[in-house]
Structures are given as C-alpha cells and as structure tokens.
Amino acid sequence: MGMRRHYEKSVCGTMLHCEVIEMGRDYTVCLWDEVGGHVGSVCLSAARPSLTGKGVSATTSVLNCLGHKEEVVAREIAEAVATQKNCTVVCSCGIHLDGISPEMIEEILKACRELKEMILASS
Numbered sequence: 001m002g003m004r005r006h007y008e009k010s011v012c013g014t015m016l017h018c019e020v021i022e023m024g025r026d027y028t029v030c031l032w033d034e035v036g037g038h039v040g041s042v043c044l045s046a047a048r049p050s051l052t053g054k055g056v057s058a059t060t061s062v063l064n065c066l067g068h069k070e071e072v073v074a075r076e077i078a079e080a081v082a083t084q085k086n087c088t089v090v091c092s093c094g095i096h097l098d099g100i101s102p103e104m105i106e107e108i109l110k111a112c113r114e115l116k117e118m119i120l121a122s123s
Contacts, residue, residue, distance in 0.1 A: 007118045011111035012097060012104045018115045020122075029077055029091040029119065031070075031112065036096030040068030045078035047086045058082040070095060073112045077119070084120055 002022030009016045014033045021028045032038065045058040058079045064071055070093035078091035095108060 005119075005122060007115050009111045009115050011107050012100075014097060016095065016108070016111055016115060018119070020119055025085075026088040027081055027085070027090075029081065029089060031073065031077065031091065031093045031095070031115065033095045033097065036094075036098075038065075038094035038096060039092050040065050040094040040096075041070035041074045042090065042092045043071065043074040043078040044088065044090050045075070045082035046088045047082045056083045056086050068094075073109065076113070077116045080116055081119060 002024065003020075004022070005020045007018040007020070009018075014035050016031065016033055017037070019030045042063045043060050045060040047056050047058050050057040060075055060079055062071055062075065073095070074091040074093040077093075078089045081087075081091075082089040097104065097108075100108075
C-alpha cells in the first residue's frame with residue numbers, strides 16, 4: 001500500500017487541508033479548505049527531460065471549473081512534485097472564502113506554498 005500523508009495550515013479563519021496519496025511511483029494531491037472545499041481546478045503534470053537538456057521539467061494539462069482560479073495553486077504543486085520526484089502528479093484544488101480580499105488571497109497563496117514545501121520535504 002502506498003504512502004498517504006495529511007497536512008494542515010490555518011489561514012484567514014479557515015483550515016487548509018492537503019492530502020497526498022502515493023500511487024505506485026505517481027501521486028495524487030488534494031487541497032481544500034474546511035468551509036468551502038470543492039473541486040475548482042485540476043492539474044496533471046507529467047515529468048519529462050527538460051528542453052534545455054539539463055534536469056527534469058513537466059508538461060501540465062489543466063481543467064478549470066467555470067469561474068474558478070485555483071489553477072495557480074494546483075499547477076504549482078503538481079509541477080513541483082512531478083519534477084522533484086520525476087513522476088506524474090494530479091493536483092485537485094478547491095478553496096472558497098466568501099468576501100475574500102486581495103490581501104487574503106496573498107495569505108492563502110503563501111499558505112499553499114508552505115504546504116507545497118512540506119510535501120517536497122517529506123520525500
């Protein structure tokens with residue numbers, strides 16, 4: 001059975017949850033908030049040799065639900081994990097806070113990046 005990890009980060013009056021599931025050599029990552037969690041954007045990143053000829057990069061496909069902007073977070077996490085682990089990663093993200101301000105968006109992005117670093121450090 002593959003590894004399964006859960007991370008949490010409190011931000012803007014809600015708890016962000018991040019579930020990482022190892023599936024053979026690949027990973028599924030789900031990121032949501034405790035109040036308005038949903039599927040907003042899904043990114044699939046597949047590792048490949050970098051076009052520069054040095055290192056690993058990723059090709060990413062994106063599915064967004066109408067009006068959702070979680071792609072920024074889902075893409076960043078999927079590509080980072082795919083390139084570090086040289087595998088395929090699916091990241092599903094859905095975060096919703098009513099009346100969110102630009103400052104709150106920045107705080108949530110920062111918290112999501114901290115969750116990404118927790119994932120990357122766990123391998």
